[in-house]
Structure formats: structure tokens, C-alpha cells
Amino acid sequence: MISVTLLGAGNVATHLFKTFNNSNQIAVKQWFNRSIDAIEPFKNDVAITDDLNTLQDADIYIIAVSDDAIADISSQLPFENKLVVHTSGSVNVHDLNAKNRRGVFYPLQTFSKSAEMDFVNVPICIETLVKTDYPILKALAVAVGSPVRKVNSEQRRTLHLAAVFVNNFTNQLYRVAHEITESEEAEFDFLKPLILETAKKVQNMSPYLAQTGPAKRNDKKTIKKHLKLLKNDQHKDIYNLLTQSIKDTHGR
Amino acid sequence: MISVTLLGAGNVATHLFKTFNNSNQIAVKQWFNRSIDAIEPFKNDVAITDDLNTLQDADIYIIAVSDDAIADISSQLPFENKLVVHTSGSVNVHDLNAKNRRGVFYPLQTFSKSAEMDFVNVPICIETLVKTDYPILKALAVAVGSPVRKVNSEQRRTLHLAAVFVNNFTNQLYRVAHEITESEEAEFDFLKPLILETAKKVQNMSPYLAQTGPAKRNDKKTIKKHLKLLKNDQHKDIYNLLTQSIKDTHGR
Numbered sequence: 371m372i373s374v375t376l377l378g379a380g381n382v383a384t385h386l387f388k389t390f391n392n393s394n395q396i397a398v399k400q401w402f403n404r405s406i407d408a409i410e411p412f413k414n415d416v417a418i419t420d421d422l423n424t425l426q427d428a429d430i431y432i433i434a435v436s437d438d439a440i441a442d443i444s445s446q447l448p449f450e451n452k453l454v455v456h457t458s459g460s461v462n463v464h465d466l467n468a469k470n471r472r473g474v475f476y477p478l479q480t481f482s483k484s485a486e487m488d489f490v491n492v493p494i495c496i497e498t499l500v501k502t503d504y505p506i507l508k509a510l511a512v513a514v515g516s517p518v519r520k521v522n523s524e525q526r527r528t529l530h531l532a533a534v535f536v537n538n539f540t541n542q543l544y545r546v547a548h549e550i551t552e553s554e555e556a557e558f559d560f561l562k563p564l565i566l567e568t569a570k571k572v573q574n575m576s577p578y579l580a581q582t583g584p585a586k587r588n589d590k591k592t593i594k595k596h597l598k599l600l601k602n603d604q605h606k607d608i609y610n611l612l613t614q615s616i617k618d619t620h621g622r
Numbered sequence: 623m624i625s626v627t628l629l630g631a632g633n634v635a636t637h638l639f640k641t642f643n644n645s646n647q648i649a650v651k652q653w654f655n656r657s658i659d660a661i662e663p664f665k666n667d668v669a670i671t672d673d674l675n676t677l678q679d680a681d682i683y684i685i686a687v688s689d690d691a692i693a694d695i696s697s698q699l700p701f702e703n704k705l706v707v708h709t710s711g712s713v714n715v716h717d718l719n720a721k722n723r724r725g726v727f728y729p730l731q732t733f734s735k736s737a738e739m740d741f742v743n744v745p746i747c748i749e750t751l752v753k754t755d756y757p758i759l760k761a762l763a764v765a766v767g768s769p770v771r772k773v774n775s776e777q778r779r780t781l782h783l784a785a786v787f788v789n790n791f792t793n794q795l796y797r798v799a800h801e802i803t804e805s806e807e808a809e810f811d812f813l814k815p816l817i818l819e820t821a822k823k824v825q826n827m828s829p830y831l832a833q834t835g836p837a838k839r840n841d842k843k844t845i846k847k848h849l850k851l852l853k854n855d856q857h858k859d860i861y862n863l864l865t866q867s868i869k870d871t872h873g874r
Binding site for chain 1: 814
């Protein structure tokens with residue numbers, strides 16, 4: 371049985387709590403949040419607290435708060451030499467206070483408030499400063515069914531950066547498509563199967579091989595038509611830049 | 623029973639043939655291609671031909687060839703006043719020769735050579751110049767399980783343009799992420815669940831509401847870190863432009 375104490379009450383913390391709580395190999399010892407209100411709904415499932423001085427012994431303390439608050443909360447912990455990890459993709463492991471054994475438990479996934487998440491689909495990137503701390507963090511990830519990798523700081527930063535491209539930026543392209551279709555009374559909904567298929571395609575094929583369309587074919591006529599249709603200058607800029615990027619990738 | 627003759631042997635034509643051939647409400651009368659070799663493997667399933675003059679009577683003739691070849695092949699058809707449609711998102715319906723009744727049967731999906739496609743996931747956009755030609759095209763789409771919409775030329779052009787954003791451009795962002803991860807010995811594979819979840823998220827939520835990340839939060843520190851990590855100037859340009867686009871969308 372792995373005992374865990376959670377700190378923070380955002381999306382990541384809440385999803386971690388739910389999946390830990392469902393595992394019979396994990397005991398969530400306590401759940402801390404600065405404001406007790408946010409975790410009040412879970413008080414029948416776990417001991418909740420808003421006082422760091424009440425924290426009891428646990429195998430792992432997981433700090434799942436906003437990036438800016440990690441260093442601060444880690445320095446306020448009233449104990450030493452315990453295993454303390456944060457869950458951020460971009461915060462340095464050394465930002466955690468050095469009085470404890472430090473590590474990172476970074477779930478590489480986007481979490482929604484509303485939807486449940488099966489952790490089989492949440493890869494966990496683990497980093498530890500003390501080598502012997504790795505096995506228990508790996509066991510924690512495995513207990514919830516997650517794929518797990520040991521990554522160093524550079525790899526984690528790189529994955530976090532790449533995640534911005536495939537998640538935030540991709541989602542913004544969906545948003546632009548939404549704006550384009552709405553403005554011409556076409557249905558964004560009609561694009562949804564294509565959105566899903568595009569993501570499915572690269573599960574088994576490289577994005578290089580999966581590419582199609584006017585930019586890859588260097589179909590100047592269609593590209594010109596599209597640019598003429600676009601009314602918003604920023605949409606035009608995005609069209610031009612990504613068309614050029616595809617051309618460069620495919621040697622056009 | 624709807625009788626169909628297919629013209630062309632590319633990805634779209636091949637997927638259409640397979641799904642039509644599986645339906646007991648559709649008879650594929652003939653399959654034409656300029657080069658017979660491409661359709662030779664199907665000669666036991668359907669009458670194949672490379673001679674337009676051998677085309678027999680059918681309810682619908684579907685021209686699924688490259689955009690540039692549509693006008694030409696439609697003018698070479700040796701008959702008049704039949705229902706002739708193309709399958710392109712961007713070609714004008716009037717590019718089809720006026721001697722026949724013209725329409726468009728545009729499948730809004732990306733097709734792979736290798737993978738089978740369930741047409742439940744292939745929305746069909748239908749346009750007809752003669753109103754009475756709509757029902758049989760709709761029946762054809764419904765027979766293979768496709769969602770179907772009547773769209774006008776403007777809406778179809780808009781959907782095709784928006785499809786470039788959610789398919790080609792999104793795929794290029796996956797490619798950029800592949801380049802970024804490879805260059806730092808991180809694993810692109812580890813991003814695949816996130817890619818899928820990002821696409822799933824907007825099936826039930828608007829891209830506006832689904833957005834997260836440093837640009838939306840206007841998290842200048844993380845944005846600065848990311849720009850410093852990016853070595854490729856074009857990657858930097860994409861990062862800056864899409865970050866600005868997200869900021870503008872969310873009023874940052």
C-alpha cells in the first residue's frame with residue numbers, strides 16, 4: 371500500500387485524487403488545500419485540511435498547485451527528508467525546497483473539470499533527484515494504470531513545450547475553424563469526425579506520412595482560393611505560416 | 623437499389639467503392655479509370671473499364687479524380703442529362719460539363735490508403751443544381767451510414783477551408799512536436815494520448831471553452847521559457863503567432 375498526501379485542489383489534483391481513491395493499492399492519507407471549501411465535497415472520502423502543520427506521515431507528498439505557488443508551499447512544509455514531488459511540466463525540480471527528497475510526477479494529459487479520465491491514457495513522466503525514490507513513484511503510476519517513463523529535466527521541458535503545440539495550438543486551430551465556419555453559416559459540428567480522425571491517424575503513422583492537402587501538393591490554385599476566402603488577417607497569417615511549414619517539411 | 627458508376631481510382635474513389643460494394647442498397651455498375659492497372663485488383667467485384675465510351679446507364683456517375691481533371695473528364699462523358707457529381711471540396715459545381723445534371727457529393731474526411739473507413743464517420747456534403755436530384759444523393763449517403771447535409775457552394779468552400787485548419791495544419795503541429803521531441807531525445811509517442819484527448823474534448827465542448835495553457839493564462843514566464851527552448855526560427859514564429867491568436871481570442 372502506497373500512502374499519498376495531496377496538496378492543491380485544481381484540475382490535476384482532483385483527477386489524481388479520484389484515480390488514487392479508486393485504487394486498492396493506494397491510500398490517500400490527507401488532502402490539503404489553502405482554501406478548505408474547494409475540497410469540502412470530498413470530506414467523507416478523505417481527511418481534508420487547510421493547515422500544513424497537521425500533515426501526517428506519508429510515503430509521497432504530491433504538490434499539485436499552480437506553477438508559481440510550488441516553491442512557496444514546498445518551503446512551508448513542516449518536515450524534512452520526505453519524498454515531495456510536484457506535477458508541473460515546466461517547473462524545475464530544484465524549485466522544490468531542498469529540505470525534502472525532491473521529484474516530479476508529471477501527468478502528460480489535458481484534464482477537464484467535468485469529464486472523468488482513465489489514467490491508462492495519462493502517461494506519467496517521473497524525475498527524481500535521489501535514484502532510490504524512483505521505484506515508489508513508478509509503482510504509484512502503475513497502480514493507476516498509467517504508462518510511465520523516467521525523464522530528465524530537459525526531456526520533461528521538451529515534452530511540455532511539444533504538448534503546447536499538440537494541445538493548446540491544435541485547439542486554437544479548431545477555434546479558428548469554428549470562427550471560419552460560423553461566419554459563413556456552415557456547421558463546425560460537421561468537422562468533428564475529421565478532427566477525431568486526424569488525431570487517430572498519427573497514433574499509428576508518423577505525422578510526416580499522414581500529411582495531405584493543398585500545401586503538401588503545392589496546389590497553388592487552391593491555396594490562392596483559400597487565402598481569398600479568409601477575411602481575418604490573423605487567419606491569413608496562420609494559413610500562410612503553416613502552409614510554408616508544410617512545404618518546407620515536404621520539400622516543396 | 624441505387625446504381626452508381628465510379629470514375630477515378632484515388633483514395634476517395636477506392637473508399638467509396640468499398641463502402642458502396644458493402645451496401646445491399648447500392649449496385650456499383652462500373653468502375654472507370656484512365657489507367658486500368660489501378661482498379662485491376664477489383665475486377666472480380668465490379669466491371670472495370672478504361673474506356674468512357676463503354677459506360678452504361680446508371681443512376682449516379684461519381685467523378686472522384688484530382689481537382690484539375692474534373693472538368694476535362696466531365697466534358698468527355700458520351701451521354702447527356704444524367705446525374706453527374708464530383709467529390710471535391712473546392713471545385714465549383716459549374717466546372718462540371720453542362721450537358722449533364724450536375725451536383726457535388728463531398729465526403730468531409732481524411733482517407734488513408736491502408737485503413738478501412740466506417741462511413742458513419744464520414745459526413746457527406748451534398749449540392750445539386752437540379753433540386754429533384756437531391757433525394758437520390760441523400761439516399762446514397764444514408765445507405766452507407768453517413769451523416770448528410772445539403773450545403774451550398776459557399777458553405778462547401780468554407781468547410782473545405784476549415785478542414786485544412788483542423789486536418790492539414792493540425793497534422794503539421796503534430797509534425798513540429800515530432801521534430802521538437804526528436805531533437806531532444808524525448809518520445810513523441812508519449813504525446814499520443816494527449817493528441818487524442820485534445821480532439822475528443824471538442825466533440826462535446828467548444829474549442830473556446832476547451833482552451834488551457836500558458837497563452838490563455840497569459841503566463842509570460844512559461845512563454846518566455848518555451849521561446850528560449852525553441853531553436854528553429856519557424857517553430858518560434860508558429861509559437862508566437864498561435865500564442866497571440868489564443869491571447870486575442872481570450873481577451874489577454
